[in-house]
Amino acid sequence: MWLTAFPEGEQVRAASFLALVFWRPIRFHRAARFLPADSEILAMRLSRYFMPILKEPPREAEIVSHRLMLRAGMMRQEAAGIYAFLPLGLRVLNKISDIVREEQNRSGAIELLMPTMQPADLWRESGRYDAYGKEMLRIKDRHERDMLFGPTNEEMITEIFRAYVRSYKDLPLNLYHIQWKFRDEVRPRFGLMRGREFLMKDAYSFDVDQAGAEHSYNKMFVAYLRTFARLGLKSIPMRADTGPIGGNLSHEFIILADTGESEVFCHKDFLDRATPPEDVNFDDRAALKTIFDTWTSQYAATSDMHDAAAFAQVPADKQVSARGIEVGHIFYFGTKYSEPMKAVVATGQGGDVPVHMGSYGIGPSRLVAAIIEASHDEAGIIWPEAVAPFKVGVLNLKQGDAATGAACEDLYRGLGAKGIDVLYDDTDKGAGAKFATADLIGLPYQVMVGPRGLAEGKVEVKNRKTGSKELMSPAAALDLLTR
């Protein structure tokens, strides 16, 4: 548009200047011009991607998710407990965050975004500036004002709430954000599992009374069950200690993984209980209460809360003791913050009351690691389809061969055009190396395109999870993978 402001002769120079500046994107567009615009970010040629895989795991990585994330080129450590997400890791993180977001929205929670930096004064109001201890990273700005890198956001959300909401008519309200947190752990470890900087979805509910707050709690409870199920995980809610955040109703959501950091005990029925359906009515108090009761009626506890006598009441063939990873935590804490911070609403019956609050956390960055812990084998990661960085890998087993090249291009473009996330391994590597890479980064479906199969008009589709391989025509593969 503003090009027209150039004198005639200048337009050419301006245009070529732009071409220079945007040379890389233009080159990409040219190569991908058969794809609709929206698909360009979904489809990727490995030869042009940034995915620095490692054959050997770096020495510092001890646990499997940490090793595999480093080997798959998903992240890079920059300091103890602090990681850069590389492109492959970011794709997974974003897919997890999107699912978390969808389920929060479905439950009626509303997204906003609070800053990572917070003024200390807010925390002095709640009394937590002194109480939180050294885990809170404290900073002074240039004017010597006390600031902090937020470890959580109860104070700030309460400040926002009290600034605008005055009436019971505006309740219930649940506000959430997905933002980086910083907790200066004494001993960060296990890669993303216990980092110092981590991504957290934290939601905060506001209700006029305890009954309302319990309904809000149940909404999150159900949303969490759905979220973890969609991420391909079996989650088990376990009664939890309320810890430093305070309150009196709290559950941890634990997923089972052999390498999990805590020991858990539960009733076997948890493992095949049906996930609440997509169309569950979040406004139906009784229905949500029923789901909550069903999911909390049987024994489930981490070693901290374990009661051996109660566990012994579970029939022997139903006793499960396993290892687990905490991936979510929900709290109801009443008026712990609303009272000191004066977040009050008119009740409609004369007078104000402090609102009843709850907070609800899920760590998407920890989930990246937790999913790997729960789903991997000797060869590498086995991504659940919903969070895989790419759903399909197209492997050209004989790079430079005209026939395999053409078949791969067709599949690559065909999948991309249908909106499938596809990674096309068009590198010079040998077939074996490509198999190893595809398995390492855990692509759910891998299409092997080589001269041997192509001679009979076939490609091979491999399922990463089951290991099954099937020969079929490229058209059948396209059909299968876009279904």
Next chain:
RNA sequence: CGGGGCAUAGCGCAGUCUGGUAGCGCGUCUGGUUUGGGACCAGAAGGUCGCAGGUUCGAAUCCUGCUGCCCCGACCA
């Protein structure tokens, strides 16, 4: 914060005890031959040995201090 360990090329490691011109594998680059489970041959590039001091004719190696990272424990999304 207590205890233990590590730091040498992009990654994994040897060399340190017993001081004497810094090595191996993988990866990278060039050329060629290859191509269905981490190919082969030939050649090449790449390191102030974590940092600072000290001892010595000479330090990756010995001494002192510091920093970073990992593991176990206590603590935690």
